[in-house]
Amino acid sequence: MDKTRIVSVTAREILDSRGNPTVEAEVALAGGVRACASVPSGASTGAFEAVELRDGDGGRYGGKGVLRAAGNVDGPICEALAGLDATDTTAVDRALLTLDGTPNKVHLGANAMLAASIACARAAAVACNLPLYRFLGGVSAQVLPVPMMNVLNGGAHATNSIDVQEFMIMPVGAPSFGEGVRWCAEVFHALRSLLVEEGLSASVGDEGGCAPDLPGDEQAIEYLLRAMERAGYRPGEDFVLAMDAAASEWKTADGYRLPKAGKSCTADELIEHWRSLAERYPIRSIEDPVGEEDWDAWRRITEALGDRLQLVGDDFFVTNTARLERGMEHGCANAILIKPNQIGTLTETMDAMRTARRNGYASIVSHRSGETSDTLIADLAVALNAGQIKTGAPSRGERVAKYNRLLRIEQELSGGGIWPGKKCFL
Numbered sequence: 375m376d377k378t379r380i381v382s383v384t385a386r387e388i389l390d391s392r393g394n395p396t397v398e399a400e401v402a403l404a405g406g407v408r409a410c411a412s413v414p415s416g417a418s419t420g421a422f423e424a425v426e427l428r429d430g431d432g433g434r435y436g437g438k439g440v441l442r443a444a445g446n447v448d449g450p451i452c453e454a455l456a457g458l459d460a461t462d463t464t465a466v467d468r469a470l471l472t473l474d475g476t477p478n479k480v481h482l483g484a485n486a487m488l489a490a491s492i493a494c495a496r497a498a499a500v501a502c503n504l505p506l507y508r509f510l511g512g513v514s515a516q517v518l519p520v521p522m523m524n525v526l527n528g529g530a531h532a533t534n535s536i537d538v539q540e541f542m543i544m545p546v547g548a549p550s551f552g553e554g555v556r557w558c559a560e561v562f563h564a565l566r567s568l569l570v571e572e573g574l575s576a577s578v579g580d581e582g583g584c585a586p587d588l589p590g591d592e593q594a595i596e597y598l599l600r601a602m603e604r605a606g607y608r609p610g611e612d613f614v615l616a617m618d619a620a621a622s623e624w625k626t627a628d629g630y631r632l633p634k635a636g637k638s639c640t641a642d643e644l645i646e647h648w649r650s651l652a653e654r655y656p657i658r659s660i661e662d663p664v665g666e667e668d669w670d671a672w673r674r675i676t677e678a679l680g681d682r683l684q685l686v687g688d689d690f691f692v693t694n695t696a697r698l699e700r701g702m703e704h705g706c707a708n709a710i711l712i713k714p715n716q717i718g719t720l721t722e723t724m725d726a727m728r729t730a731r732r733n734g735y736a737s738i739v740s741h742r743s744g745e746t747s748d749t750l751i752a753d754l755a756v757a758l759n760a761g762q763i764k765t766g767a768p769s770r771g772e773r774v775a776k777y778n779r780l781l782r783i784e785q786e787l788s789g790g791g792i793w794p795g796k797k798c799f800l
């Protein structure tokens with residue numbers, strides 16, 4: 375144990391992919407190993423996410439600085455973790471949770487806690503001479519995830535005219551992860567050239583997908599299907615579609631209002647819209663189709679569409695096992711989006727994934743719209759055999775870093791690991 379004893383935990387402020395400050399932690403072990411981890415940040419954040427500590431009014435970066443969070447790492451977190459064995463991830467995270475002492479991490483900040491939690495695990499993996507996915511998942515870590523590649527951005531992630539936040543392509547017919555990524559990249563290039571040819575903008579949104587001005591979601595889907603065909607693939611066979619409505623962003627006191635289209639609707643009209651889209655197009659998965667507090671609408675949509683669609687709770691579950699269990703009791707959703715910074719420690723993140731698995735809910739490991747080049751989510755997806763990952767388009771380095779990490783993992787796992795292909799969920 376002496377080599378893996380934590381000697382120090384320090385932090386610094388670095389920039390994320392939107393040019394906003396975020397926390398990077400660095401752990402030093404007694405045996406000389408050092409490892410860093412940095413945390414991402416969302417734009418369409420769930421109301422029930424753990425607190426991301428920022429410096430506040432009057433501070434640098436218009437109050438968005440993270441010096442207080444970094445100071446919490448340098449001070450109390452370092453003091454609490456020094457002397458612990460970095461290979462005991464549960465003990466490290468328990469120490470963080472005890473030190474914070476609040477349900478939503480308001481004291482230390484989930485950004486400070488998660489950076490320390492990941493850095494400890496990464497240092498431990500290096501000290502044990504194991505890849506991070508093997509350290510976290512043990513011998514059963516074998517499954518490469520199917521990408522849900524977000525190639526067309528809207529909502530809070532782009533300044534275009536589309537209200538739905540994400541239009542994703544899933545290469546379910548590909549024979550391997552590497553081929554799946556290649557297929558996706560080819561469709562992405564075909565989409566960009568189609569848009570340019572038709573005089574539309576090929577500029578990209580926060581997650582690297584194209585962000586053209588289009589009247590609505592049907593037109594966006596039509597472009598994706600044409601891009602698949604242009605690249606030589608069969609929609610519905612080689613590829614299926616996934617969407618993230620991020621509908622909490624649309625919630626009003628008595629219904630929903632799509633801010634860009636300027637249209638209002640009831641929860642039932644929204645559910646009917648998703649049903650009709652899924653009937654006409656090869657859609658496999660819809661995330662946050664209704665609002666994070668609309669439990670009744672979640673129950674109704676799951677009853678109506680849950681047998682043919684993956685219905686994913688992101689803002690709804692916020693990677694929180696208690697909210698997931700409540701959703702299960704009420705028959706809401708059939709999948710959970712996994713974002714480690716929504717909850718604040720690796721242990722709680724993996725607990726949510728295991729709870730989902732035990733109860734027949736799928737897990738999709740996910741990036742945030744403001745990312746760093748940290749590749750934890752790639753290892754995490756393989757560690758727990760999640761089977762699906764959401765990590766943006768291949769036009770931005772912080773997204774490509776995750777795909778490239780998975781390409782390395784695929785090569786490392788002899789025979790290319792297991793590719794779930796068409797059996798990727800449910």
Ligand SMILES: C=C(OP(=O)(O)O)C(=O)O
Nearest residue numbers: 416417418419741742743
């Ligand atoms: C990745 C997402 O966006 P953000 O990070 O802005 O919450 C999402 O909503 O799934």
Ligand SMILES: [Mg+2]
Nearest residue numbers: 618620661688
């Ligand atoms: Mg989402």
